[in-house]
Each structure stands twice: as C-alpha cells, then as structure tokens.
Amino acid sequence: MNHNALISVMTISVGLAVSATTFATENGAPSTAPGIYGFSAGYMPPVTDVGAFSIRSSIYRADKNLDSKGNDKLEKFSQTVKSLSLTHIKMTEHTFQGANYGYGIVIPLLDLDIDGRVPVADIPVVGSDSGLGDIQIIPYILQWHPADNLATNTQLQIQIPTGRYDKDDTITTGLNHWTISPAFNFTYLTEGGFEVSSSFQLDINTENKDTIYTSGMEYRHEFALGQKFTDWTLGLGGFVYKQLTDDKAPTSSNIVNGNRSSVMAIGPELSFFRPGLPFISFHAYKEFKAKNRTQGYTAALLVSQSF
Structure with missing residues (x-):
C-alpha cells in the first residue's frame, strides 16, 4: 500500500437551528461543517473488497456571535458542538473518463449546547439537543492520478434532513432542508x-x-500545507468560508443585507500513515474575521482503515 491509500475525510453535518433574525443562514452555521479536508484531500481510499471506514470525533466551542460588522450580537455567549461520525467509502474498479468511481455515506451523531442573552432586552437564548444529525450520501466520487505526485478527485454530496427538527426549538440536530454539495479536491x-x-x-x-x-x-x-517526515506530516491547515448569495425568507423575517456570513480559520495539522496501519489525522483551528455567525475554536481527530 502506498500514499494513494490514504483515507480522505468526509464531511459531517452540524445543524444549529436558531432564529434567522439572530444568526446568518437560518441555522447559525454552515450547512455542511468546515474544517474537514486537510492533508491528503486529493486521495480517496484504494479499491478493496469491503471499502474504507473512518471514525471522526470533533468539538467546536465558540464564545462570540458576531454581526455583519464583527460586533457581538449576544452577551455572555457560549456554544459547544460535539460530534462523532462514521464514514464508509467504497472505491471500485469501474472507470469514467479515466477516473475510478466510488461512493459513500456519512452518519453523524451530535451533542449541541448554546447559551447567551440578547443585549438591552436581556432575553435568554438557551438550548441543547443530541442525537442523529443530517446524513450525507455521496452517490459519486471520481478519483484521478494525473501524475505520481498529484491526485485529484471530484464528488457530489447530498445532505438529507434526517436530524430532529422543531422550528420552535432554539437548537436542533437537523436543518430541515436538503443541501447539494459539489466538490473538487487535490x-x-x-x-x-x-x-x-x-x-x-x-x-x-x-x-x-x-x-x-x-x-x-x-x-x-x-x-x-506541510512537510512529510517519514510516516508523519506536519504543517498548517485551515479554511475560508463565505456565503455567496442572500438568504430568502418572508418579509417578516427582517433579513439585513442578505444575512450573509463569512469566517476564516487556521491552525496546526498533523497526520500519520504507515502501510498496514490506520491513517490518523488531527487538527486544531482558531476562527477569525467572522461576520454574521459564531467565532471560536475547533479540534478534530480522525482514524481510517481500508478492508
């Protein structure tokens, strides 16, 4: 088994259903979780009889909820998102346009807490929820190896509203809508x-x-970005997130400037791979320059193995 056998992390979903007048996007968070693809993003698992399984544990903690100018929306704010997700990816010997075809599924379990107060009015914003999140299916993955030192893949992810949702609850594990996500990785x-x-x-x-x-x-x-040291790769990772189009809602929702959100994050990233052993990766990111959303820290640990 060579470097091509590294397991790429798949996306998990996090549903944070909070009033749209308080948070950007209806949920106060991206529809699919950022900070998923780090080292080896361009590589899918090898073709095997059973496929590859991965377990990913992550925690997100935020102490700020910011408006379009980067000012606090809520006082004494705290939010925690804990997740544990199981991913299965099956690459096949079928080819299309020179690429190997594969498919997958991601099943997330979530534990959510939020606490804060609306300024001036002193209205509490408190809630918690736990259980199954919104499942993702990946009907196609196409993996290319244009050169020995270059790997690329494209995929389509469909997020299904399987998590619990109640529009009257402050926070829920489901978003109550579908999300279609085309992606390209290298x-x-x-x-x-x-x-x-x-x-x-x-x-x-x-x-x-x-x-x-x-x-x-x-x-x-x-x-x-990182340097390999035998079985280890050490460097920096992160993400840039930006909402491209306005939210749409009834006039009574009082959307301000399209309610568009954005944030960036960066931090250390580490991965380990030795033939015959599981692929392991870890990162810890700090968010900054958030607008119309929360800002905090996230850490994640992934273990993957092909069978």
Whole structure:
C-alpha cells in the first residue's frame, strides 16, 4: 500500500437551528461543517473488497456571535458542538473518463449546547439537543492520478434532513432542508516531501418548508500545507468560508443585507500513515474575521482503515 491509500475525510453535518433574525443562514452555521479536508484531500481510499471506514470525533466551542460588522450580537455567549461520525467509502474498479468511481455515506451523531442573552432586552437564548444529525450520501466520487505526485478527485454530496427538527426549538440536530454539495479536491507532493492539499466546495440549499426560509449558497476553500517526515506530516491547515448569495425568507423575517456570513480559520495539522496501519489525522483551528455567525475554536481527530 502506498500514499494513494490514504483515507480522505468526509464531511459531517452540524445543524444549529436558531432564529434567522439572530444568526446568518437560518441555522447559525454552515450547512455542511468546515474544517474537514486537510492533508491528503486529493486521495480517496484504494479499491478493496469491503471499502474504507473512518471514525471522526470533533468539538467546536465558540464564545462570540458576531454581526455583519464583527460586533457581538449576544452577551455572555457560549456554544459547544460535539460530534462523532462514521464514514464508509467504497472505491471500485469501474472507470469514467479515466477516473475510478466510488461512493459513500456519512452518519453523524451530535451533542449541541448554546447559551447567551440578547443585549438591552436581556432575553435568554438557551438550548441543547443530541442525537442523529443530517446524513450525507455521496452517490459519486471520481478519483484521478494525473501524475505520481498529484491526485485529484471530484464528488457530489447530498445532505438529507434526517436530524430532529422543531422550528420552535432554539437548537436542533437537523436543518430541515436538503443541501447539494459539489466538490473538487487535490493533493500535490514535491520530491522533497512538501505537501499542498486543497478542497473547493459549494453548498446549495433547498427551502425549509416549516419556516419558508432558504439559506444562501455557501462556498468553502479548505487547505493544508506541510512537510512529510517519514510516516508523519506536519504543517498548517485551515479554511475560508463565505456565503455567496442572500438568504430568502418572508418579509417578516427582517433579513439585513442578505444575512450573509463569512469566517476564516487556521491552525496546526498533523497526520500519520504507515502501510498496514490506520491513517490518523488531527487538527486544531482558531476562527477569525467572522461576520454574521459564531467565532471560536475547533479540534478534530480522525482514524481510517481500508478492508
């Protein structure tokens, strides 16, 4: 097994259903979670009989909820998102346009908490929820190897509203709408072992039928830069997230400037791979320059193995 056998992390969903007058997008968070694709983003698992399984554990903590100018919206704010997701990816020997075809599924379990107060009015914003999140299916993955040191793949992810949702609750594990996400990923390795990986993704959201609210189209660029040291790769990773189009809702929702959100994040990233052993990766990111959304820290640990 060579470097092509590294397991790429798949996206998990995080539903944070909070009033659209308080948060950007209806949910106060991206429709699909950022900070997923780091080292080896361009590589999918090898073709095997069973496929590859991965377990990913992550935690996100925020102490700020910011408006379009970067000012606090809520006082004494705190939000915690804990997730555990199981991913299965099956690459096949079938080919299309020179690429191997594959497919996959992501099943997330979430534990959510939020606490804060609306300034002046002193209205509490408190809630918690846990359970199954919105499942993602990946009906196609196409993997190319244009050169020995370059790997690329494209895929389509469809997020299904399987998580619990109630429009009257402050926070829920489900978003109550579908999200379609085309993505392109690549990894380039120099002869000296320096790695450049990137992922580019769009999130296209359908309407939440319970609230007649449609979150705008979202764009995410994730990246990782690092140096290989035998079995280890060490460097920096992060992401740039930006909402490209306005949210749409009934006039009574009082959307300000399209309710568009944006944020950036960066931090250390580490991965380990030795033939015959699981692929392991870890990162810790700090968010900054957030607008119309929360700002905090995130850390994630991934373990993957092909069978």
